[in-house]
């Protein structure tokens with residue numbers, strides 16, 4: 001009988017393992033059923049590996065590692081001990097991977113609207129409004145003066161109208177929902193004319209042609225990839241044309257020999273032919289960012305001013321609020337959209353309303369918005385302040401840590417992200433880290449294991465931490481994390 005079979009026999013049972021003092025510690029930290037599942041999984045992995053190595057000893061010696069069911073059994077490769085102490089880290093790792101809860105993270109990627117990290121972080125005012133209004137009962141759909149049933153969206157819609165000049169507005173789950181709902185209402189069974197240069201894909205699963213198909217609108221492509229003229233729309237209009245659609249090329253740019261039609265001209269065409277015009281703005285800035293030295297991004301106000309019938313935009317991109325989508329424009333059309341039964345399926349909850357209302361209220365005073373809304377604040381943080389944050393981190397490091405890694409401050413670019421301002425980097429200051437002792441992937445992995453996890457970029461085998469997207473309070477946390485990941489002997 002070979003050693004593997006002996007070890008196989010000595011594998012503890014799930015129950016034995018669960019009752020061992022080591023594993024009992026885990027049941028204090030994770031729900032018991034999950035611990036049982038993780039124990040079972042690790043034991044099964046160990047058993048399989050042993051069986052395999054018994055069957056074909058030449059090809060695969062015992063415990064030569066490999067990843068199965070998320071368990072990296074390579075830890076066992078040097079050691080055939082299967083005591084609870086030995087299995088504990090494996091079980092703990094499975095649990096950590098399975099039970100990854102939503103938690104605070106530090107964004108040192110320099111991507112301001114990072115979808116993986118939750119897109120727009122909320123203003124404190126918005127977080128506070130969620131706390132204050134939602135902890136107990138709230139006036140979600142009731143009018144306190146009359147005591148009568150009120151409208152869920154009223155406050156937010158009023159703010160949107162005041163801020164943008166729209167006659168009416170509606171909030172839904174996200175901008176994808178806004179586009180779907182507007183198309184379904186305005187163009188179901190009819191043709192929606194759209195330029196071939198605007199059939200965009202916005203990360204994940206939002207592809208304009210697919211959303212149009214889902215809404216029941218028939219896509220009427222006009223123009224070419226690089227050039228679309230007003231006459232292309234004019235020539236394409238038939239009795240069955242229900243909508244003229246313009247889509248903002250949020251996340252890409254076409255440069256060179258190009259031609260697009262201004263919203264104003266589309267609006268004029270729509271008016272003469274009695275066809276509504278819709279603009280999917282994507283980001284939907286509410287502030288003219290050029291004033292502050294940032295690239296041009298169309299604002300909601302200028303679209304409304306141009307006379308568009310309906311605009312749609314996200315509330316968690318440049319607007320800097322919670323996930324949501326807004327449909328705004330002429331009362332006639334927005335009211336028709338409100339009556340669509342799909343609206344109920346796409347509606348937002350009270351958390352969204354509380355956070356969005358508080359965020360929009362900040363826009364009543366531009367200075368307040370720029371100061372309080374993290375997305376805007378991060379975009380506008382002067383380079384010197386970002387560099388100061390880098391120095392802040394480095395100054396807090398011990399000399400041993402500094403000596404154990406190559407740490408320097410370098411210049412680079414932050415990105416807007418979230419499909420806004422493509423190719424327009426914002427000059428920034430980064431901490432560059434590397435070590436002869438390991439590669440950048442390993443350093444980045446260790447930073448992600450910190451509590452809170454720190455997310456950074458990797459470039460040319462260096463870890464880059466962009467301090468533009470880091471909060472002042474997080475500078476110290478990063479310094480402490482670097483002390484831990486450093487390679488002091």
Ligand SMILES: *Cc1c(COP(=O)(O)O)cnc(C)c1O
Nearest residue numbers: 174175176202250281282283314
């Ligand atoms: C981002 C974007 C969307 C999707 O918005 P979500 O809020 O992410 O659903 C749709 N259209 C355009 C042009 C966009 O930029």
